[in-house]
Amino acid sequence: MTNSRTSMVDLVTRWLILGLLIVYTIYNVGPIFWLILSSFKSRMDLFTMPPKLFFTPDFSGYQSVFGVGAAKDSASSVGVFDSLVNSIIVSVAGTSLAVFFGTLAGYVCSRFNFRGKGDFMFFVLSTRMLPPVAVLVFYHLMFARLGLADTRFGLVLVAIFANIGLATWIMKGFFDGVPKEVEQIAIVNGYTRMYAFTRLVLPMVKGGIAATAGFCFIFAWNEFAFASILTTTQAKTLPVKISAASGATGIEWTQICAAGVVLIIPVLIFFYLIRKHLLMGMTFGVLGRR
Amino acid sequence: MAAADAPITPEGQAAAHAARQAKLRKRSSGRLMIFGFLSPSLAILLFMVAYPVFSLVYYSFFNFSALRQATMKPVGLKNYTFLLSDPELWERFVFTGKFVFICVTLQMLIGIFVGYQLQKNFRGRDVIFTILMMPMMLSPVVVGFLWRYMLNSEWGIVNFLLSSVGLPKVDWLGQTNAALWAAAAADTWMWAPFIALLATAAFRGIPETIYEAAEVDGASPAYRFFRITLPMSAPVLFIALILRLIDSFKQYDLFVALTGGGPGSSTETVSYAVAKTAFSYFYTGEASALAVILLLIITGLSLILVRHLTKMSEKY
Numbered sequence: 001m002t003n004s005r006t007s008m009v010d011l012v013t014r015w016l017i018l019g020l021l022i023v024y025t026i027y028n029v030g031p032i033f034w035l036i037l038s039s040f041k042s043r044m045d046l047f048t049m050p051p052k053l054f055f056t057p058d059f060s061g062y063q064s065v066f067g068v069g070a071a072k073d074s075a076s077s078v079g080v081f082d083s084l085v086n087s088i089i090v091s092v093a094g095t096s097l098a099v100f101f102g103t104l105a106g107y108v109c110s111r112f113n114f115r116g117k118g119d120f121m122f123f124v125l126s127t128r129m130l131p132p133v134a135v136l137v138f139y140h141l142m143f144a145r146l147g148l149a150d151t152r153f154g155l156v157l158v159a160i161f162a163n164i165g166l167a168t169w170i171m172k173g174f175f176d177g178v179p180k181e182v183e184q185i186a187i188v189n190g191y192t193r194m195y196a197f198t199r200l201v202l203p204m205v206k207g208g209i210a211a212t213a214g215f216c217f218i219f220a221w222n223e224f225a226f227a228s229i230l231t232t233t234q235a236k237t238l239p240v241k242i243s244a245a246s247g248a249t250g251i252e253w254t255q256i257c258a259a260g261v262v263l264i265i266p267v268l269i270f271f272y273l274i275r276k277h278l279l280m281g282m283t284f285g286v287l288g289r290r
Numbered sequence: 291m292a293a294a295d296a297p298i299t300p301e302g303q304a305a306a307h308a309a310r311q312a313k314l315r316k317r318s319s320g321r322l323m324i325f326g327f328l329s330p331s332l333a334i335l336l337f338m339v340a341y342p343v344f345s346l347v348y349y350s351f352f353n354f355s356a357l358r359q360a361t362m363k364p365v366g367l368k369n370y371t372f373l374l375s376d377p378e379l380w381e382r383f384v385f386t387g388k389f390v391f392i393c394v395t396l397q398m399l400i401g402i403f404v405g406y407q408l409q410k411n412f413r414g415r416d417v418i419f420t421i422l423m424m425p426m427m428l429s430p431v432v433v434g435f436l437w438r439y440m441l442n443s444e445w446g447i448v449n450f451l452l453s454s455v456g457l458p459k460v461d462w463l464g465q466t467n468a469a470l471w472a473a474a475a476a477d478t479w480m481w482a483p484f485i486a487l488l489a490t491a492a493f494r495g496i497p498e499t500i501y502e503a504a505e506v507d508g509a510s511p512a513y514r515f516f517r518i519t520l521p522m523s524a525p526v527l528f529i530a531l532i533l534r535l536i537d538s539f540k541q542y543d544l545f546v547a548l549t550g551g552g553p554g555s556s557t558e559t560v561s562y563a564v565a566k567t568a569f570s571y572f573y574t575g576e577a578s579a580l581a582v583i584l585l586l587i588i589t590g591l592s593l594i595l596v597r598h599l600t601k602m603s604e605k606y
Contacts, residue, residue: 141359
């Protein structure tokens, strides 16, 4: 009697969960599908009612993003390809440096106790909490004075500062997962701490470094607030460039959708490659050692 | 201690001395490592955060515009008193608060639910996992434009789907309340996967043996979830909550692309107001004061939350 009732409850719960999952999947995947579909639509097909699922694909959005083909010379695609190049340079350089510094800081925070450690950790985290627009009020002046305004170098600096906090915290979590005995044994055997760090500990957190880089890359690659205020012509990144693609002809939806697809591809590949590490150690070291 | 107990012989003293030296050397190499490894981060952060924040506080006491940098007039607390007595600012705080509350609640619920389903091992999980994570890989600006495009009242797909099942069309971005929910839907679409990711990682970190022990005691699935899974991953979920709370509080990019602050100025977050004051009106002094207020709130909030987190993770 009780048995059949619990199995009824189980069955209902299972159907309910399945239903919710289906609803969520539609909500989650639908817009992505619509983004990809719309990136191939011509101006005519974008606004037709009812919306078309089948149409002759139009590549003008992609052409203007990559600066090739017929759409290359249209007013809205001038400089879009340059902004893609800027995006790549700024986010690759910014991510590598942020991860490098964050790894060093994360290691020290995981292994040593020093005065002011708690304060340092909070200060580092607080930079992640900082609203970009707040510091931008001053950056705007500072960058102009230092000649950093509208330069890639300035944006790289911003990318480092914006991601170093997250990198430090995630890396600390991964270092916490490596037993302290690794260094202790190395030191007992006459190796230096530096050797133990570079040759023994670092290889053990390779996956963690990849996961950290993945996260920092997402944020640097998609960053908008800083880049939109600190660049004017030369150093514009792709997210900034496309947001300005609403000129006299109205918003260039096809171009925005195509840029969105182009922007997501590198992240998607990266993400798929590091998925295992994202699922293993993204616990910031707050769960203790298990 | 052992060295002190030993008879005082030259050899014993020499050995104790050598041991002390070695200890000292080790400690100073540790010091060197701490200093060397932290200083680059510290230098960048001091230059990029501490210096701007101090300057911001300084500017907030001046009547000052970035366009006319020669004329800086000290006005004391006037910028603050003006802002705090401005009813529009309070409206922005209320709007931001509503937005944060809706976003964080939805994202935590969805994220934990989806994360719990994703922690199970099933065929094709990696591919499904990656696909579900796609919204958070997009640029917030693209997300804003995409939702603006889908929510267009005349030719947007959302209204088309609504009317095709017989529901009335909604002017999503033309009404304050609808725009609030539209923005929350877009933000949740983008960030619920992030919570799901962290939740999955946390859930998978729970040792299988604990579940097995519960199984032996005949625990129900609900008991497993509420009494084991949730409490054991609480610190990570709390970090996820902190990150989303703060991030949605300072949300700016999404509104630039989705609503442009409109209709009117009804969907302007506090961040949006700072940007508008500083870069459209160029009231740099006033914008600095508003930025300082925003910073104080966010720092205070994160201080409380992080302290709570430290207390929480000490239990584990």
